[in-house]
Amino acid sequence: MKIPFPAEESDPSLQQAEEALRDVLAHVPALRVEGINDVSAPDKWLPDLTIRVRFNDQPHLLICVLKPSGQPRYARGALLELRRHVARHPPDATPVFIAPYISPAVRQMCSAEHASYLDLQGNTRIAFGGVFIERIVADKPQAEQRELKSLFRPKSAQVLRAMLREPDRAWRVSDLADISGVSLGHVSNVRNGLLDREWARTSNDGLVLRAPAALLDAWRDSYSAPAGELLRFYTPLHGSALEDAARAALRAPDAAGHAAFASFSAAQWLAPYGRTGTHYFFADDDGLRALQAALKLAPVLKGENVNILLPKDPALLADTIEPAPGAICTSPVQTYLDLSIAGERGAEAADHLRQEKLPWSR
The missing domain is CATH 1.10.10.10 (Winged helix-like DNA-binding domain superfamily/Winged helix DNA-binding domain)
Structure with missing residues (x-):
């Protein structure tokens, strides 16, 4: 079954765009709106909205293209349209891209193309003649956040x-x-x-x-921590004795389950940065039992030195790498993500791993 990503809250209407533009322009006392034309039916040769204004007795024309999404692919198409529309008008014309939400990356794209922009969240940059209006809203709309999380x-x-x-x-x-x-x-x-x-x-x-x-x-x-049950244990093993026992359990040829070094423990094998006193694993039920036996684990409420996550998503235990025999680790990407939310030391270890193991991401 096809599961579509959440759409925008609602496609913006020309009336919404017009009202938003009027509200923004009203903040400039010397600027007067003299006329607004909109195109109710789609016409590739006409902009969606044009606004004639006068500032300090100088006329100017705002040529606007409205899109249902402010994502880069739509924005790039809108900027091409605007370039064509502006070329058909006198030099006192300014292109304006309008969408429900325009991200910082797309705002930079507009600036590089010398185009103004306006979104229905309040992010605005309109510049022409002696007029310069800019406003940045920190929060993303809920629809944008939901769509990104879906990805x-x-x-x-x-x-x-x-x-x-x-x-x-x-x-x-x-x-x-x-x-x-x-x-x-x-x-x-x-x-x-x-x-x-x-x-x-x-x-x-x-x-x-x-x-x-x-x-x-x-x-x-x-990113947020994977859903699942987090179990805390104490092991009397330390150093190489612990690592050897864990590797023997992870690579056992008759092992029925799956387990892997994760987070800081995986990073020690992939791109060593700094040791911690706690060891981290992902495991399924059978993998948990193998680790409990090999590492002599005892459950504790505090003072643990082993954390084992039983993730709800079994794909996490399939996305692994084995940099040394038995050293089955979460993949560099997964390890990077887990480190990135593990506090300041984790962020530093994540940056180091990214430099060492993810060269395409520099």
Whole structure:
């Protein structure tokens, strides 16, 4: 079943755009709105909205294009439209891109194209002649936050992890569905989300990541600890004795379950930065039992030196790497994400791992 990403709260209307523009322009005492024209029916040769204004007795024209989304793919198309519309008018015309929400990256895109912008959240930059209006709103709208979180939920994350393991590969939707174990419809939704944000592009061979570092940044900023049961234990083993026992349990040929070093413990094998007194693992039920026996674990309420997460998402235990025999670790991407939310020391270890093991993300 196809599960679409959440849409915008509602597509913006020309009336909303007009009211928002009027409100912004009203803050300039010497500026007067002389007339507004809108195009009720779509016409590729006409802008959606034009506003004639006068500032200090000088006439000016604001040429506006309104889009239902402010994502980079839509913004780039709008800026091309605006460039064409402005070319058909006198030099006293200013292009204005309008959308429900315009992200900081798209605001920079507008500035680079010498275009003004306005969104219905209150972010605004309108500049012409002696007029300069700028306002930045810190919060993202709920619809934008929900849509971004949808892109990083477990099923979607399976697709992203597959792509980030081979960031230069061109992917067919069917290949991504096979390797990630999710439906074709869900892969298509992820594809559209990546294309809308220009984190990926299409080629003759399939879908290719064009900005994997930006994708990883957004994932990190939205990331929270995986859902699951966190168990705390004490082990009398330390140092190499603990590591050897854990590796023997993880690589046992008759092991029925799955377990892996995680967080700081995985980073020690992938890109050592600094040791901690606590060891971290992901495991399923059988993997937990193997670790309990091998490490002589005793459950405790405090004073633990081993944390084991039983994740609800089994895909986390499939996304692993083995840098040394038996040292089964969460992947560099997963380890990076987990470290990024582990406090100041974790953030430092995450940055080090990113430099060492994720060169495409620098």
